[in-house]
Amino acid sequence: MLEIRDLRKQYGPIVALDGATFTARRGRLMGFLGPNGAGKTTTMRCVFGLAAPDRGEVRWDGKPIDRLARLRFGYMPEQRGLYPRMRVGEQLSYFAQHHGLSSRAADAAALRWLERFELADRRTSKLEDLSHGNQQRVQLATALVHDPELLVLDEPFSGLDPIGIATMSDVLRERAAAGVAVLFSSHQLDLVEDLCEDVVIVARGRIVAEGRIEDLKEASGRRHLDVEVAGAGSSWLAARDDVVVIEQKGDRVRLLVGDSVDLDAVLVAARNAGPVRRFSFGPPALSELFMEAVQA
């Protein structure tokens, strides 16, 4: 279990973290959300001792993290980077050895992960000779090669094509299923909603929401109502003050309503306007929870 406790970090006049506290559990995928500059990268750097917090601490399994504990973590920094002229297989093995694997075990692990990403035939290629997508895979393999107990990935999906995203998602799910605590940041909120059970949202250095996505949705007073009335557009809603149109595409409108809205009344109004093609009611998407949380 990774515990972030009351982290504060200031760079000159800029407060990057201002008392951030949250927990990432083993066997779970946790999405780490927040606008640019909210403090996600600084938090991750604090986990790896790359930035020293001015206050607060990071604990793993109840103990403060030291150099030896970090060897069991895997890290993919926001700014990707490996040795451009080093061969892929040797590079993976090198990082595995830095995590404490013997030379032989490291070679075997490197090969295993290259096979997993279908790069085994490129193991003697220099990294710089690989395509961008394949370099990304090697970067992920670097974070995974030593079978870490905690995975911290900064924007792992950025720059990936749909196939790459699918592979990355599979790997993250598989690692979580194997008992690894996975914490990753992303701006692709639909993806996070799809993949994660837990999220933590940071804004201006503070945690503004944390927990299971389902619980957060449930706790939100906001609800969505998607309605489509053929040929009516949104004109039939003009007189109502209990709904707000947040999106309109042709005859299809997305409405924001309170959880105490009178659905029957809305449905009647829609029927009066024309044939109803769609009428669905539900909690807001993660992206809306996010906007709500960071703008509050």
Add this chain to the structure above:
Amino acid sequence: MTRRRAIYLVARREVRERGRSRAFLLSLVVTVALLLAGVFLPALIGGDRADRLGIVGAAPAGFSQAVSASATQAGTAVHVEAIGDVAAGESRLRDGSLNGLLVIPASGTPTYEVKERQNELLGQIVASSWSQLRVRDLLAQAGIGADQLAAAATPPTVRELEPSDPNRQTSFLFANVGVVLLFISIFTFGTWVLTGVVEEKQSRVVEVVLSTIEPRDLLIGKVVGIGLLGLVQLLVMVSVGLGAGLAAGRISLPPTTGVAVVQLILWFILGYGLYSTALGVLGALASRMEEASNASSPVSFIATGSYLFALLVVLNDPSGVAARVATFIPPVAPMVVPLRTALGAIEPWEIVLSVAVMLLTIWGLFVVGGRVYAGAVLRTTGRVRLRDAIRAARR
């Protein structure tokens, strides 16, 4: 996973990656080629250094022998050849295939012709041989015997009160070449540390590396790994240089050779340790390769200054005050001490004290520089100011 293992891994990576890099192999081949050229080319090009003297007309008997003898005494050699006429001799003077032309008329005083008055020695040899023969002939005519003449011609024997070192020339050569090798090696491999640090920053890999190891260990591993390659290259250069020199017969190894080589290696290690650490720390302040040379310019300046100081000042007066003081100034000492040692102009205590000062300085640089490096190496945007790096490291 101990810190020592982490340092070992970093050093091993440097040796493997750079050891098979084109840059290293090329630098090895080029330096060896330069050394071989330096040793063998003079022998090939300037093999025959003898002056050529042409003679027109009949020379007195024994003249050629007299010229050769005088030449040998003067430490040179002269080939004498007969030339058909003055015109042919003069044209050969002009094209440089003769250095001097002696025209001996049937009667009267001979003329000695040269293209321009340059090689006064040949003229003196010719003049003295000529007059020597003439005087001998006159004396013989006056009835003085050959034995008496020979006895009178015997030069006084020479006794040296303070005989010079028979290997002085070789020592001088060693000292010169040694300083050049040290300067090249220290600076080449020190610069590799600089570029290595910047490359890691520029490719952002440093953040991945530092998620498992301490910044100082990364710097130490890098310095050690690249230093081993430098040591290999230095040893190859020294072996090739000595081997080729012996093979070409240009040097004979004085008994101090072993000491000189050991000192060369010792001072490479010390000098490289100092300069590469400084360059590595400065490299951490740059974020791109273009900034690296700017960041390192103070160190380059000091290194070049020390090198010139050694060659221009210490070589001329290895026991002078300047040389003695420089022995204890760490950036200068790696080039001064081996030079003074090779010239036999240093006391053992000076060497010991100088090494101690060097070691202390390197240690201090690692402590202070290690902090600066740690504070700066993760800042990948723009050039980091020294003050900011130190401040960041304190946290």
